[in-house]
Amino acid sequence: MIFILLFLIVHWYLSLFMQTFFHHRYASHRAFTMSRFWERFFYLTAYITQGSSYISPRVYAIMHRMHHAYTDTAMDPHSPANDRNIFVMMWHARQMTNNIYQAKVLIEQRFLKNLPQWRSLDVIAHSALSRLGWITIYVLIYFIFSSSAWLLLLLPIHILMVPIQGVIINWFAHKYGSINFKLKNTSTNLFKIDFLMMGEAYHNNHHKNPAQVNFGFKWFEMDATYFFIRLFNWTKIIRIPKH
Template sequence: MEPSTATIEPIVKHKAPKLFLILFFLIQATVLTVLTVPFTWELFWVAFVSYFVRMFGITGAYHRYFSHSSFKTSRVFQFVLAWIGSMAMQKGVLWWAAHHRNHHKYSDTDKDIHSPSKKGFWYSHMLWFLRNEYNDYEAKLIPDFYKYPELRWLDRNHWVAPLSYSIFLYAVGGWAWLVYGYAVATFLLGHATWTINSLSHVYGSVRYDSRDTSKNNFFLAILTLGEGWHNNHHYYCSSVNQGFYWYEVDITYYILRVLSWFGIVWDLKKPPVKVLEEGRRRDLAKKMGMEAIKPNLPKKNTTKSVALT
């Protein structure tokens, strides 16, 4: 069912509460808090699992599902995905997806909200989303998910999930679990995620002519569960897998494949054969020191459901 025009606001005010900003800057100081807790392998795994689960919340939920609708799921699991993504403390799900869709629309132009070539490393890496001018978003950019009241509530109250998660960690493991499972893991998770905005537009290889500076980077793909295949993604952004070939590690996609076996998610979108063949031709031409022949393919893939260009 399509949302009525009455339910779609032109501009959604999304001012971050002071609690969010305070927690954000406190987490950036984890190099100090971690010194209060002796290292143990138990705490290492607490941090690892916390990092892994919430990274999937960003890559599989915020990015591939809510920003690009690259697969389908139930309304219940949709909210679960939004909650896990919110636990990563990267603001609300609708805010995140709306701004990301704009990023694809204006990638590496003056209107791009976080282009390192236009605005520098630190601005594209993290400073952009702390600016008041990006607190709001256009609801019309995300009508497919804005119509759900539970998502609008979570989007407005995006601090509830990370606060609940931090309370859970403290209740289970005390101060040590809170430091490693939340502070340390969130610090690493945040900077790893933001490398896709900054480093993956600077370092790596180019396979496709995506008309921007997006690049494929194996190291960033490992760090972000598959998001490092950024040139692939910018060329055909509605694909659920960003590693287009078997040798391009994409852990987020592997998780979604497993979930599809149990019917939790379905209709996983894949890149068409012509895109894969073009990639192989370009890889071969590059290996042979030749310029690949450009096929008659669109600049970027678009889908009606995600309003991408």
């Protein structure tokens, strides 16, 4: 039981870190820069940690830029304002990511600037064989190490981890929580102190300053991802622009 719970926690935070560090702050907003070597390194790491629910950083960035440009309007690719429940919103977001990946929708040029891309890896990662392979690995780990049958109920979290992480912010952080800034959208700070989402839950702060590397604003709003970003900057893995 302990091993399974540790596996869930480690998988959650590694996947989440790659989403907020690489997909969100780097690919979407270019809050910092990195060399091509490190870009490929983190691209591959994102695939390994996100597994069956992997989404291309390029696709994520395009959709997220659209979200900022059209927040809470009919053109927002994921908004509680457009969908009657969480599951409908998740399905619509899934359709949009597939359409962007398969080039079935026309994307404005402003959303296509400075995007990371590794086409060959994305082809593999987005294949049914890859997703089924990761699901098989998760299932085997649970069958080998589970001490109780009820632990199998946790398997869907591994399989759908990125969509689950996304819906926590894209649904709940547009319906509940508090605000530091009055904006022309429904973004909120879901938690006062965000340990669950590594800073992503300071969503109102983020909509106020999208390119800001630190999502925390008030002194108690600790953004765990920002500490790693500072460490990576200090070790010269990335470069935070000087303003």
